[in-house]
Amino acid sequence: MKKALISDWYYVNGGAEKVIHSINSIWNDFDHFALIDFLNEEDRKFILNGKKAKTSFIQKLPTVKKNHRKFLQLFPIAIEQFDLSDYDLIISSSSAVAKGIKVNKNQLHICYCHSPMRYAWDLREQYLKDAGLTKGLKGFYAKSVLDKIQKWDLSNSENVDYFIANSKHIAQRIKNTYNKDSVVIYPPVDVDFFSLEETKEEYYLTASRMVAYKKTQLIVEAFNELPHLKLIVAGEGPELEKLQKIAKSNIEFVGYVENKKLRSLMQKAKAFVFAAEEDFGIIPVEAQACGTPVIALSKGGTLETVVDNETGIFFDEQSSEKIKEAVINFGSKKFDPKIIREHAVLFSKKRFEKEIKEFVEAKYKAHQESLKQDKSEI
Numbered sequence: 001m002k003k004a005l006i007s008d009w010y011y012v013n014g015g016a017e018k019v020i021h022s023i024n025s026i027w028n029d030f031d032h033f034a035l036i037d038f039l040n041e042e043d044r045k046f047i048l049n050g051k052k053a054k055t056s057f058i059q060k061l062p063t064v065k066k067n068h069r070k071f072l073q074l075f076p077i078a079i080e081q082f083d084l085s086d087y088d089l090i091i092s093s094s095s096a097v098a099k100g101i102k103v104n105k106n107q108l109h110i111c112y113c114h115s116p117m118r119y120a121w122d123l124r125e126q127y128l129k130d131a132g133l134t135k136g137l138k139g140f141y142a143k144s145v146l147d148k149i150q151k152w153d154l155s156n157s158e159n160v161d162y163f164i165a166n167s168k169h170i171a172q173r174i175k176n177t178y179n180k181d182s183v184v185i186y187p188p189v190d191v192d193f194f195s196l197e198e199t200k201e202e203y204y205l206t207a208s209r210m211v212a213y214k215k216t217q218l219i220v221e222a223f224n225e226l227p228h229l230k231l232i233v234a235g236e237g238p239e240l241e242k243l244q245k246i247a248k249s250n251i252e253f254v255g256y257v258e259n260k261k262l263r264s265l266m267q268k269a270k271a272f273v274f275a276a277e278e279d280f281g282i283i284p285v286e287a288q289a290c291g292t293p294v295i296a297l298s299k300g301g302t303l304e305t306v307v308d309n310e311t312g313i314f315f316d317e318q319s320s321e322k323i324k325e326a327v328i329n330f331g332s333k334k335f336d337p338k339i340i341r342e343h344a345v346l347f348s349k350k351r352f353e354k355e356i357k358e359f360v361e362a363k364y365k366a367h368q369e370s371l372k373q374d375k376s377e378i
Helices: 015-026 041-048 067-078 124-130 136-159 168-178 216-224 240-246 257-270 282-289 320-330 337-347 349-376
Strands: 004-005 030-034 090-096 107-113 162-165 182-184 206-207 232-233 253-255 270-275 292-297 312-315
Touching: 015 090, 015 282, 015 349, 030 253, 041 206, 041 216, 067 136, 090 349, 124 136, 162 168, 162 349, 168 182, 168 206, 206 216, 206 257, 216 232, 216 240, 216 253, 216 282, 216 320, 232 257, 240 253, 257 282, 270 282, 270 320, 282 292, 282 337, 292 320, 337 349
Parallel strands: 004 030, 004 090, 090 107, 107 162, 162 182, 206 232, 206 270, 232 253, 270 292, 292 312
Antiparallel strands: none
């Protein structure tokens, strides 16, 4: 069996890349494809077992390494130019265009879907606003581009034989967007690496890429109103400089931190604060694996990973005021780090690898039997 694994892109080691790492831990004979591949050697070794992905023409475009999303209109063209016709099994890891790869009837295509393409669907208006493309001729053109991408995305969802959703939240969005059923396999969390620490210190932690939809600004604004509480902010991105300017003295920015440092921060934090509406959200589970309670938005994947008043608490609106109220409320509650840890283990890497291996092997076996049946009827 010849296997191909296609991802939207490789440039950071995030949640989607941890899925790729686990798939490569099961099968080490995939050929890899992506629109772009700018991984450093440490991340490449972890995610792709040191392999390089075959990339599209977008890899060579000027400034793409700095901001690949500005070439959004070219993504569908680029993904369709990959020729995977020699492969028996194709697994796509997709939150954008990877699932739109061209396939034929003899191939089995399984998509691990992190989300339907947000730029084309639910984050469409946010994307236009952030890019300054809501008005004028440029705005009209940008909207027409997104209209075309939306139609392309809907049409090319037919190229997928089976969808795997990373949460029940995403399974429902796949149904709403593509009218396709899916099976839920939660992504892998390295609960062995993110180990239990029962002794906590007097600081709160948030960590993410500093981009608008993560809503880190709301967390910063909330702690600006709580000057007696310390907040540590880990991560980097285009919003970092703005956040540093508005933050008060009780807020410390530590920038990008490697995994061991992040683990240490998580283990000792009084609580992890998470304001994004994520499809699943691996990082709140990593915090829980450390025995650290989570203060999170009650929408999206966190509703499936955080148990209210047992492994954390929720706030119901993306606003600094609601986050502030939740942090104050949290201060009067007690949590057992061991119970929090036990819950996180349900999302382990071992569990993911067992479930996805069984699913892929069963579907491939059924696919081969179907092909044999078709040939016998000719």
